[in-house]
Amino acid sequence: MFPVLFEIGPITIYSFGFMLVMAFYTTYFLLNYDLQRKGYQEKLASDMIFWAAIGGILGSKIYYLLENLDQVIQDPFGMIFSGSGLVFLGGLMGGTLAVTIVLRKNDLPWLTFADIVAPLLILGYGIGRIGCFLVGDDYGIPTTLPWGVSFPEGLPPSTSSVFSAYYPWIDISGFEPGVLSVHPTQLYEFTAALLIFFFLWKRRNDVKIAGSLFFIYLILAGLERFSVEFIRTNEKYLFDFFSGSQIISILMMIIGTYFLLNPIITSEKDAS
Numbered sequence: 001m002f003p004v005l006f007e008i009g010p011i012t013i014y015s016f017g018f019m020l021v022m023a024f025y026t027t028y029f030l031l032n033y034d035l036q037r038k039g040y041q042e043k044l045a046s047d048m049i050f051w052a053a054i055g056g057i058l059g060s061k062i063y064y065l066l067e068n069l070d071q072v073i074q075d076p077f078g079m080i081f082s083g084s085g086l087v088f089l090g091g092l093m094g095g096t097l098a099v100t101i102v103l104r105k106n107d108l109p110w111l112t113f114a115d116i117v118a119p120l121l122i123l124g125y126g127i128g129r130i131g132c133f134l135v136g137d138d139y140g141i142p143t144t145l146p147w148g149v150s151f152p153e154g155l156p157p158s159t160s161s162v163f164s165a166y167y168p169w170i171d172i173s174g175f176e177p178g179v180l181s182v183h184p185t186q187l188y189e190f191t192a193a194l195l196i197f198f199f200l201w202k203r204r205n206d207v208k209i210a211g212s213l214f215f216i217y218l219i220l221a222g223l224e225r226f227s228v229e230f231i232r233t234n235e236k237y238l239f240d241f242f243s244g245s246q247i248i249s250i251l252m253m254i255i256g257t258y259f260l261l262n263p264i265i266t267s268e269k270d271a272s
Contacts, residue, residue: 019131059094126193140183
């Protein structure tokens with residue numbers, strides 16, 4: 001764990017914040033490259049990334065608070081202002097809404113730009129997962145596999161007492177009390193996100209139908225999150241088997257599949 005990357009005098013550089021900055025600057029660089037190549041002004045890329053960041057952070061935090069209302073009631077100040085809880089699915093919804101407003105303001109085609117940002121969404125998500133790993137947040141269930149990782153000072157620590165208090169639905173009876181080794185799901189997701197990014201990035205110039213690359217993104221991102229949720233700590237709500245994130249992931253895959261099979265017919269202006 002490296003919650004603090006380095007210190008320069010009174011200035012402390014935290015790993016999670018640093019990786020968020022890296023995610024935003026990386027996606028901005030690639031978005032600006034693509035938009036300038038297509039003849040758009042640089043200001044458009046900065047506006048999109050800025051408002052996507054604001055909407056994404058607000059959306060992810062709101063989703064996290066709604067998903068953990070019991071803990072919010074117990075400690076509202078701590079939950080609202082904690083550094084953890086930036087949930088991707090909430091961030092996707094908040095960021096999408098914010099970028100939609102920017103596109104409408106500039107009278108730009110939504111589907112065309114959805115294809116442009118699709119690879120960047122999953123890349124930014126993957127980089128953010130490295131930040132989660134460095135601070136010991138969003139890890140998986142206990143494991144005896146050799147690549148299991150322990151987070152004795154994580155958010156929260158991966159200890160038997162924490163699992164008993166915060167994740168009582170997870171059976172830890174087969175593990176010794178104390179610090180537990182858990183699945184490093186952050187690294188699993190980073191690897192999957194990187195593979196999906198390269199798959200989408202390679203195909204971004206071959207889009208024949210506006211929106212198709214974005215809908216492929218919805219399917220792949222939904223499948224990735226749906227799969228990893230089985231070894232994450234989130235409570236299972238539906239049939240005691242599917243978590244809230246899995247339900248949303250299923251909806252993402254359904255929407256992506258439907259619109260791939262039934263393309264949206266756009267006007268000449270919208271498809272430009």
